[in-house]
Amino acid sequence: MTLRTESLGKQYGEGTWGVRDVTLELEEGIHGLLGPNGSGKSTLMGILSTILKPTTGTATWNGTDIVESPGTVRSVLGYLPQDFGVYPDLTVTEFLEYMAALRGLDSETASARIDELLELTNLTGVRTRKLETFSGGMRQRVGIAQALLNDPELLVVDEPTVGLDPEERVRLRSALANTATDRVVVLSTHIVPDVEATANEIAILDDGRLLTHATVDELIDRVAETVYECVVPRSELSTLADQYQVCSTVQRSDGVKARVLGESPPTETAAQVPATLEDAYLETVERPH
Numbered sequence: 001m002t003l004r005t006e007s008l009g010k011q012y013g014e015g016t017w018g019v020r021d022v023t024l025e026l027e028e029g030i031h032g033l034l035g036p037n038g039s040g041k042s043t044l045m046g047i048l049s050t051i052l053k054p055t056t057g058t059a060t061w062n063g064t065d066i067v068e069s070p071g072t073v074r075s076v077l078g079y080l081p082q083d084f085g086v087y088p089d090l091t092v093t094e095f096l097e098y099m100a101a102l103r104g105l106d107s108e109t110a111s112a113r114i115d116e117l118l119e120l121t122n123l124t125g126v127r128t129r130k131l132e133t134f135s136g137g138m139r140q141r142v143g144i145a146q147a148l149l150n151d152p153e154l155l156v157v158d159e160p161t162v163g164l165d166p167e168e169r170v171r172l173r174s175a176l177a178n179t180a181t182d183r184v185v186v187l188s189t190h191i192v193p194d195v196e197a198t199a200n201e202i203a204i205l206d207d208g209r210l211l212t213h214a215t216v217d218e219l220i221d222r223v224a225e226t227v228y229e230c231v232v233p234r235s236e237l238s239t240l241a242d243q244y245q246v247c248s249t250v251q252r253s254d255g256v257k258a259r260v261l262g263e264s265p266p267t268e269t270a271a272q273v274p275a276t277l278e279d280a281y282l283e284t285v286e287r288p289h
């Protein structure tokens with residue numbers, strides 16, 4: 001299974017380019033699509049899900065053009081868009097039965113599949129509860145379950161953790177990790193930890209452009225031995241930020257503890273620390289491009 005884009009671009013009207021010149025190859029596994037707000041993630045997901053048409057370039061599924069023949073990918077697609085609506089008066093099981101019927105699954109196949117998906121998304125214990133009683137995280141897991149009803153070869157999930165509390169995010173991540181067998185999963189987010197533990201590969205977008213596409217380890221290796229932590233007086237923080245890229249700061253009684261990227265130690269007492277994906281992400285999007 002291969003999803004491939006070649007010089008893909010999408011211009012909205014005569015104005016903004018949502019994505020430009022994106023060339024990307026995705027095979028089985030989870031691919032995290034990371035980028036700040038407005039970087040083009042939803043635009044790219046929309047094109048891959050065949051609900052948006054590119055202005056330039058091509059996208060293919062196993063070699064077939066998905067713009068010319070959208071049916072090729074639609075028949076193997078599971079899609080969870082950013083704003084996903086559920087029906088509050090239905091129970092989880094009723095909702096999934098309804099969605100399965102709309103997709104033409106017979107009731108026996110649907111029933112077995114729903115049992116399996118409720119287990120996968122950890123919703124078996126609440127299957128008879130109405131959706132109106134669900135938290136945002138539970139609702140997103142129902143969304144994942146409905147996107148998997150037809151056992152899709154391509155699963156596209158747009159910013160599934162927005163608005164969820166940390167515990168719900170962890171549960172949703174583990175549900176997504178369970179879905180990755182034998183399919184291409186594309187998961188967009190602007191929250192690095194959401195993809196750090198689950199994604200095999202990460203593509204980073206900014207301003208509509210693909211900045212990099214690599215494994216988590218490759219990305220971390222690129223900033224290895226360039227990450228330092230140091231404590232500076234509050235008054236010196238802006239000087240530090242002029243010279244080094246400051247990834248994060250923590251206020252302390254003796255000043256500000258800063259996490260910094262640089263080729264050399266930023267202060268005499270700075271300690272080199274192991275790099276993380278967050279450091280690699282910040283270095284990639286902050287680098288001039």
Ligand SMILES: Nc1ncnc2c1ncn2[C@@H]1O[C@H](COP(=O)(O)OP(=O)(O)OP(=O)(O)O)[C@@H](O)[C@H]1O
Binds near residue numbers: 019036
């Ligand atoms: N329908 C539209 N009409 C005009 N411009 C649009 C439209 N949709 C998106 N854009 C613009 O295209 C660019 C990419 O937006 P997109 O929604 O794809 O980014 P994103 O990374 O998904 O952002 P977010 O995380 O905020 O959803 C932005 O500049 C956005 O303002």
